Amino acid sequence: MSMCEHIRLMAQYNEWMNTRLYDAAMSLPADEVLADKGAFFGSLYGTLNHILLGDTIWLQRFATHPAAHSSLDPVRAMPRPFTYDERQGDFLALRERRAALDRVIVAWAGELTEADLGHVLKYNNIKGTPFSRSFSALVMHFFNHQTHHRGQATTLLSQAGVDPGSTDLLMLIPEA
Template identity: 55%
Template sequence: MHRTDLIRQMAAYNQWMNDKLLLAAARLDPAALVADREAFFGSILRTLNHLVIADTIWLQRFARHPAAHAALDPVRALPAPNFSDLDRYTELPALAVHRRWLDALIVAWAESIDDPDLDVALHYANSRGVVSDKDFFGLLAHFFNHQTHHRGQVTTLFSQAGVDVGVTDLLALLPEQGQVQG
């Protein structure tokens, strides 16, 4: 598999999983979504907010890539989010609209990435202002891994609330490659 194919596959997986989480969240009443579950971000809704905020922060960093991917123009126009703004979306419908918009943008952007783009070092400052030059492909791996990590946390919270999210493995999206002859 080529690196760009992997990025596109991870973007599709991200979109698929986030949609599953939003459908699971819709099965809970608003009080259950904001209940403090003693998780890292407290509630299900705050964890979902963290994912939106972190994705936006990373996408705004990625928008500074020398390739200037036009698919990221909409995130360039957004105000810079703050990691501590875990109550940005206080109701699921507004969060869901933004999450689905963001995921469609990630998929479109992933389609626009060319292999040479992945070899560029991205110059950015983290949330504490520390400046780094990191391998873009490695940063994309972190971006998608971060999402998976926190979606794992929130699926546990759903399970504790009695909601089954269903299959969450990337394996479910991998195409069949044919059978081994033997």
């Protein structure tokens, strides 16, 4: 599997898992989704919101890549988040933004070429500190960050008595 094929698989996994998590969260009363459970971002909403903001921030950085992937045009038009915990409206609004962003991620993953991955991306973090890092490594970080925090969201759902079902990437890896 090439690096681009792996990225497309990760984009598909991201969309699949987010759909499962949001569907599972919809089975909870709104106050349970918002309740502070002592997680790193407080609540299930806070955790899912953080993933969305992190994805937005990284995609806006990726949108500066010289390849100028047209699939990232919607992200270029979004206001820039200034923190990793800016509230994105109620849970339904968060879910709608998540679904729209996941469609962008899948389209962007489909546009990437192996040549794109060799780029060194220069960007500033949210505090303004400049960095210069391998684009391919940053893309891997992007997907790893999602997976890490979705694990926290899955734990919060499990603690609330909701089983989101299988969460393994293995479910999407094609048979050889």
